[in-house]
Amino acid sequence: MVIVRRVKPLPYWIVPVLALVVGLLISMIILYVMSGGVITPYDILLSIYYGFTNVGLLAKTFALLVIVGIGLLVSFKGAIWNIGGEGQFYMGVMLAAWVALFSGFAFNGFIAKTMMILMALLAGGFWALLAALPRAYLNIDEVPVTLMMNYIAYYIVNYITIGEWREKQYGYYRTVTIPESTMFQVIDGTTITLELLILMITIFILVWLMFKYTSLGLRIKVLSSNPNLLRSSGISVQLTILMALLLSGMIIGMAGAAYLGSVSHNISYPVEEKTPGYGYTGILVAWLSMLELIAVPIAAYIIGALHTAGINIQIMGVGGAAVVNVFIGSILLTYAVLITISEYKIKIIVKKR
Amino acid sequence: MATQAESSKSFFSSPSTETPIIKLEGITKRFPGVIALDNINLEIHRGKVHALLGENGAGKSTLVKILYGIYTPDGGRIYIDGRPVKIAGPMDAIRLGIVMVSQSPVIIDRLTVEENIVLGLEKLNMFAPIRRIREKINEVSKTVGVKIDPSTEVWKLSYTQKQLVEIVRGLLLGARVLLLDEAITYLPLEEKKKFYKFIRQFADEGGTVILITHKIPEAMDVADLITVLRRGRVVGTVPVKGTSIEEIRKMMFGEKSSEITYERLPLGSPSETILEINDLWVRGDFGDYAVKGANLKVRRGEVVGIAGVAGNGQKELIQAVMRLRPVEKGKIIYDNIDITNKTTHYLRLNGVGYIPDLPAKYGVSIENNILENIAIIPTFSKEIINWKHIKSLAYKLIREFEIKTPSPETPVKFLSGGNIMKVLVSRELTAATKLLVAYNPTRALDEATAIRVRKIIKSKVINENVAALIASEDLDEIFQISDTIVVMNSGKIVGVFPADKAKREEVEHLMVM
Structure with a gap:
């Protein structure tokens, strides 16, 4: 028996599917043991089934995860590891809230919503740019920088939420609810809003077009495979890095606006505990898609369903907020192990006499 | 001399009773869309330098990678000393005494020479005291005639010295068989000759060398036996003594071999100047000047060939022209515009093609x-x-x-x-609609393809009135393709000759002066 490196890679769906199955099995064991036998594998399967089949309930999480997943994919394709989705998302939320509450555009729903999305796009882009500039021009690793920027974003949003923007009537740690005219319009029978759906489809198509037909898309791909070729082709490596992170942040920022308009309708303190951490969960979505744009919605659907399942288990009264993270963590870990193993194969050579 | 030829002849005419150190039986390897090796049978004997020759894509590299355990064959068997073996990875190969030295040295730049070697041994649970490593380095350095200080960091070494470090490591690993995969092909001529001496000595002491190359003269200079591969099959094995370059060429290229000639290609008819370099100063990787005040003119419709031993500033000159390296002093004028402050992108949009090294x-x-x-x-x-x-x-x-x-x-x-x-x-x-800039444009190509590429470049220069600036470490190439030959030495241009008046001895003299 010998272990050799594969010349021809496995079909790309094998690793994510295996990671899901094995990761869920591991989660079942963990939850069974940790709950002292209260949460049985049967309960988990049931809640997963419920999670997968409740399309209406799942829809908004799904759409947000697709947008964030695509945003991360744009930078991951260039081997630029944007771990700062959370920060870019919340800067988007904050600027969208400013438009809805204080800009004076709220008199017209259409203008206000457009402005919310535009400002969130700029905010997310700006936040990513702060990490992109040192990465491109000083070669400072983007992973710790984008990660730390998440916490800065959390604290800025928290600071303004319990300070300047705090609602005065009851004195809760939150902003007032955004005006009716700026709320996104819910589609009947689902939890998703029309604007969120349009945004998701538009971003999907634009990013698909970018990677298929534009030089920028190709440059981002070559940035990960051979930046030296970019240089000798006369293309600025710095600018390509900058664009990859900037676009990534812009897309994720827009998800922030959609979240405010469709889901939360206000910002409440502490922000980091009020969402499932789209910026982090999006990393899992992007990875499970194997950085294939077409597979992002599939990955987002699965992760969205597991998220609903996790909440169901919490509702059963056992486990805590961490149940969702057990799922996500087990799958991501299994994925990381499998992706390494998948580059090799085991060959059994039978000795002939 | 006569007796020597005779004895070698008798040796090869009667099949040897000695067990070959390596025997390949029916080795087959497929890659998606191609059969790289098709039923290869080959015997390699102790104490011989055995060259594997073949045109590009003939399967030479695949074959040695199988011997070194980087690929596993889809079919066939390998025998070492008559025993069937499985080579599942380089570690297995090294344990069997097979060590590979490749064309791109696999050593860690930040560590010193000694540290690199110790690291290589440690992975195999072998141990050699630093003192012994130093002795070995000195010993091999002496044979080859290239000095290395064992305590310098690897990044300071030249390509030749790095190759030497790899070979020393191989010897300390107890190599019985050295696989040289184009490992000396790209060395400067002088140093290549020194390595030949070392290879000879290693074989005379009972070692075995498998030399992979696409250069026939290299194989003729150092090998005892030549096996020619073509499209994944063995064409034949011949002893070097008693064969000729022409015969090997025929085995390698078939009918195409008649196209191989080193005659000078037709001269172009130069017109207006398109590239002008005035008093150019460029720094190398370590901050010292690599180009020291070069002046050069390239006209449309001509090939300017820069001859020189590797590391005399040609690379830096070419990179400066392509705007991939900053210019310290001087001017580069392309198409009547000073490009010293322009970018590579500008050149790309204005008709410049670029063939980089590596x-x-x-x-x-x-x-x-x-x-x-x-x-x-x-x-x-x-x-x-x-x-x-x-x-x-x-x-x-x-x-x-x-x-x-x-x-x-x-x-x-x-x-x-x-x-x-x-x-x-x-x-x-x-x-390249106006100018082609190139460094070793045919380096990895076999003879027949290299000559075809040169012909294509030259006909483009002549028919489309394009200019070409080509630096090459291969003097045959410079003489074959150039209209003007420029010799570079220590960052300076030391000679400019029209191709029809250039004398090879004179150019060679200026290169090493």
Whole structure:
């Protein structure tokens, strides 16, 4: 028996599917043991089934995860590891809230919503740019920088939420609810809003077009495979890095606006505990898609369903907020192990006499 | 002399009763879309230098990678000392006494020479005291005649010295068989000769050397036996004594061998100056001046060939012209515009093609396919890529240059080294509507292909009134292709000759002066 490196890679769906199955099995064991036998594998399967089949309930999480997943994919394709989705998302939320509450555009729903999305796009882009500039021009690793920027974003949003923007009537740690005219319009029978759906489809198509037909898309791909070729082709490596992170942040920022308009309708303190951490969960979505744009919605659907399942288990009264993270963590870990193993194969050579 | 020839003849005419150190039986290896090796049978004997020759994509590299455990064969068996073995990885190979030295040294730049060697041994649970490593380095350095200080960091070493470190490591690992995969092909001539002496000595002491090369003279100079591979099959094995370059060429290339000639190609008819370099000063990687006040003129319709031993500033000069390296002093004028402050991008949009050294590192992206490797150059695509246009261009290049690939959508990493080079050369020749800048443009190509590429470059220069500035470490190439020969030594231009008046001895003298 010998272990050799594969010349021809496995079909790309094998690793994510295996990671899901094995990761869920591991989660079942963990939850069974940790709950002292209260949460049985049967309960988990049931809640997963419920999670997968409740399309209406799942829809908004799904759409947000697709947008964030695509945003991360744009930078991951260039081997630029944007771990700062959370920060870019919340800067988007904050600027969208400013438009809805204080800009004076709220008199017209259409203008206000457009402005919310535009400002969130700029905010997310700006936040990513702060990490992109040192990465491109000083070669400072983007992973710790984008990660730390998440916490800065959390604290800025928290600071303004319990300070300047705090609602005065009851004195809760939150902003007032955004005006009716700026709320996104819910589609009947689902939890998703029309604007969120349009945004998701538009971003999907634009990013698909970018990677298929534009030089920028190709440059981002070559940035990960051979930046030296970019240089000798006369293309600025710095600018390509900058664009990859900037676009990534812009897309994720827009998800922030959609979240405010469709889901939360206000910002409440502490922000980091009020969402499932789209910026982090999006990393899992992007990875499970194997950085294939077409597979992002599939990955987002699965992760969205597991998220609903996790909440169901919490509702059963056992486990805590961490149940969702057990799922996500087990799958991501299994994925990381499998992706390494998948580059090799085991060959059994039978000795002939 | 006569007796020597006779004794070797008698040796080969009667089949040896001695067990071969390596015996390959029916080795077959397939890659997606191609059969790299097709039922290879080969015997390698102790104390011999055995050369494997073949044109690009003949399967030489695949064969040694199988011997070194990097690939496992799809079929066939390997015997070492008559016993069947499985070689599942380089560790297995090393335990069997097989050590490979490749053309790109696998050593860690930040560590010293000694540290690198100790590291190599430690992985095998071997131990050698530093003192012994130093002795060995000194011993081999002396034989080869290239000095190395064992305590310097590797990044300070030249290519030749790095190759030597690899060989020393191999010897300390107890190599009985050295696999040299184009390991000395790219060394400067002088140093190459020194390595030959070492290889000879290693074989005389009972070691075995398998030398992979696409250069026939190299094999003739140092080997005892030559095995020629062609399209994944063994054409034949012949002793070096009693064969000729022509015979080997025929085995390698078949009918195509008649095309091989080193005659000077027809001269161009130079017209207006397109590139002018005035008192150029450029710094090298370590901050000292690599180009020291060079002056040069390239006219449309001519090839200017820069001859020189590697490391005399040609690389830096070429990179400065392509705006990939800053200019300290002086001017570069292209098409009547001072480009000293312009970018590579500007040149790309204004009719300049560029063939860099180390094609797989700087010229193509091997993870991407042929179409993408063409579309990435700004000459061929603006913001929106016209894939239809790129595709028809790709098909044209594949046809004209006989690039062996299943399709234009095949990732370049699945092509052989020579075919990768063809992708690069054909692309850049298309991009060069006014000027082609190149460094070793035919380095990885076999003779027949190299000569064809030179002919294509030259006919483009003559027929389309393009200029070419070509630096090459291969003097045959310079003499064959150039209209003007420029000799570079220690960062200075030490001689300029019209090709029809240049004398080889004189140029060689200036190169090493």
